[in-house]
Amino acid sequence: MKSAETLSTRRLQELDAAHYLHPFTDHKSLGERGARIIERADGVYLWDSEGNRILDGMAGLWCVNVGYGRSELAEAAYKQMLELPYYNSFFQCAHPPAVKLAAEIAALAPAHMNRVFFTGSGSEANDTVLRMVRRYWDLKGQPGKKTIISRINAYHGSTVAGASLGGMLPMHEQGDLPIPGIVHIAQPYWYGEGGDMDPEEFGLWAARQLEAKIIELGEDQVAAFIAEPIQGAGGVIIPPASYWPEIKRILGKYDILLVVDEVICGFGRTGEWFGSQYYDLQPDLMPIAKGMTSGYLPMGGVIVADRVADTLIEHGGEFFHGYTYSGHPVAAAVALENLRILRDEGIVERVRTELAPCLQSKIARLAEHRLVGEVRGVGMLGAIELVRNKQTRERFPDKGSTGTLCRDLCVANGLVMRAVGDTLIMSPPLVISPAQIDELVDTAWKCLDLAALKLGV
Numbered sequence: 027m028k029s030a031e032t033l034s035t036r037r038l039q040e041l042d043a044a045h046y047l048h049p050f051t052d053h054k055s056l057g058e059r060g061a062r063i064i065e066r067a068d069g070v071y072l073w074d075s076e077g078n079r080i081l082d083g084m085a086g087l088w089c090v091n092v093g094y095g096r097s098e099l100a101e102a103a104y105k106q107m108l109e110l111p112y113y114n115s116f117f118q119c120a121h122p123p124a125v126k127l128a129a130e131i132a133a134l135a136p137a138h139m140n141r142v143f144f145t146g147s148g149s150e151a152n153d154t155v156l157r158m159v160r161r162y163w164d165l166k167g168q169p170g171k172k173t174i175i176s177r178i179n180a181y182h183g184s185t186v187a188g189a190s191l192g193g194m195l196p197m198h199e200q201g202d203l204p205i206p207g208i209v210h211i212a213q214p215y216w217y218g219e220g221g222d223m224d225p226e227e228f229g230l231w232a233a234r235q236l237e238a239k240i241i242e243l244g245e246d247q248v249a250a251f252i253a254e255p256i257q258g259a260g261g262v263i264i265p266p267a268s269y270w271p272e273i274k275r276i277l278g279k280y281d282i283l284l285v286v287d288e289v290i291c292g293f294g295r296t297g298e299w300f301g302s303q304y305y306d307l308q309p310d311l312m313p314i315a316k317g318m319t320s321g322y323l324p325m326g327g328v329i330v331a332d333r334v335a336d337t338l339i340e341h342g343g344e345f346f347h348g349y350t351y352s353g354h355p356v357a358a359a360v361a362l363e364n365l366r367i368l369r370d371e372g373i374v375e376r377v378r379t380e381l382a383p384c385l386q387s388k389i390a391r392l393a394e395h396r397l398v399g400e401v402r403g404v405g406m407l408g409a410i411e412l413v414r415n416k417q418t419r420e421r422f423p424d425k426g427s428t429g430t431l432c433r434d435l436c437v438a439n440g441l442v443m444r445a446v447g448d449t450l451i452m453s454p455p456l457v458i459s460p461a462q463i464d465e466l467v468d469t470a471w472k473c474l475d476l477a478a479l480k481l482g483v
């Protein structure tokens with residue numbers, strides 16, 4: 027077969043439809059429409075095979091934190107491939123990139139977390155979490171503590187354990203999930219589910235579902251509570267201010283582990299290195315991935331608190347768990363260089379002091395649009411709720427169709443946003459400029475106008 031550059035868009039779409047099974051894709055409609063082929067990228071922009079320039083308001087899939095086209099990351103990979111392209115960390119071996127990366131991540135993490143287990147992805151990180159949490163309680167002599175409490179509409183990946191820990195009901199239906207020992211409580215999604223309660227009242231109510239579930243199951247059966255600081259794939263759901271303090275109060279009362287899934291919030295997205303720092307949480311385990319390498323290579327991990335690591339190490343013997351690519355030297359070298367860029371260029375600091383306030387104040391104006399019921403955001407995350415009636419929060423009929431309409435209009439007009447039902451979400455690279463934020467907001471407004479016209483409102 028000829029190299030990709032010489033193939034026309036049409037031909038690529040045909041081959042794609044014939045051979046490539048995509049993740050999270052309805053292939054019937056993909057075959058009818060033809061995939062959009064993305065060929066290259068630089069900074070915050072993508073170019074498709076038709077030459078269209080598109081502002082990537084999602085940083086790929088929440089991951090390209092330092093933006094596209096950073097040659098330092100390519101050079102780090104190239105050098106490491108020549109030096110040592112692969113070796114494992116099984117059987118009492120290690121290599122410099124993984125060791126240095128573990129030490130650097132430990133230095134950035136909250137003070138009580140000093141060890142890292144590496145994986146190839148966020149899903150593998152959450153599989154690791156499940157096994158570590160259960161192993162921990164076995165070693166503590168409390169083998170009854172097996173159940174993990176998660177939340178409806180959480181996202182923790184797509185492996186069997188990841189999808190089970192997640193609370194995506196359509197995913198559960200397709201795989202006879204969740205596996206036993208994982209239960210789900212309500213999510214702190216005030217706009218969608220708050221009913222007549224005010225946001226703070228609702229935040230307390232949602233947090234207290236955790237306590238009710240612990241009491242229902244018995245503390246001696248519950249191993250951990252897992253949550254994203256801010257739900258990402260669920261629709262950028264930002265808990266009311268009352269939520270996390272109440273969760274902390276409850277966790278203080280019961281002896282269960284806290285797993286904070288930092289796959290999206292980690293590495294600067296909130297303006298802190300980790301979402302746990304933004305919300306002042308004390309996690310026992312933090313799954314990470316995505317922004318860890320800015321997506322340039324696949325890599326994930328679990329940052330482990332001393333309390334858990336010490337137990338596994340002192341009393342555990344061998345932990346029969348790991349992946350061929352755990353701590354992969356090339357991925358680790360790229361992650362190290364990515365951390366250097368984030369640090370030396372003051373990117374996380376700049377998000378906190380300049381870019382997040384800029385993004386949040388500018389997207390807030392979209393709330394004046396007649397289709398928009400609420401705009402919310404933290405750091406470089408944002409969500410726009412599309413509604414028929416601003417006062418009653420009433421949606422348009424045919425759930426999801428308005429979100430899809432707006433999303434498609436945005437892409438056609440040079441902006442990637444994602445639609446979760448009738449919520450538009452964004453998560454741009456952390457290096458987007460204020461002028462590019464203007465471009466994002468102006469394009470979004472224009473597309474909301476076009477959508478309103480089509481909907482006849």
Ligand SMILES: *Cc1c(COP(=O)(O)O)cnc(C)c1O
Pocket residue numbers: 146147148149150152181182183184254258259287288289290315316326
């Ligand atoms: C993306 C994501 C995952 C899964 O990561 P993969 O690398 O896709 O396996 C897990 N948790 C959260 C919060 C995510 O956003």
